[in-house]
Amino acid sequence: MDQLTQVIDAVRAHPMLDVGIGAAAVAGYLLLRRKPRLQREADERLSALRRDKADQYTKLRDPQ
Numbered sequence: 001m002d003q004l005t006q007v008i009d010a011v012r013a014h015p016m017l018d019v020g021i022g023a024a025a026v027a028g029y030l031l032l033r034r035k036p037r038l039q040r041e042a043d044e045r046l047s048a049l050r051r052d053k054a055d056q057y058t059k060l061r062d063p064q
Contacts, residue, residue: 011018035043 011021
């Protein structure tokens, strides 16, 4: 608990430290929320396959 008090006092003494901690927290959150490369590639491939399948129904031959 004493260490937490020291951290709070340091942040109050140096406001830029507060900004740095906030920026690091936001950057960490964004990195944790980012999908892995393999997942992003799989999602992209799935979207491409869905677009190709949808094109089958829009490019039908004329009935004769």
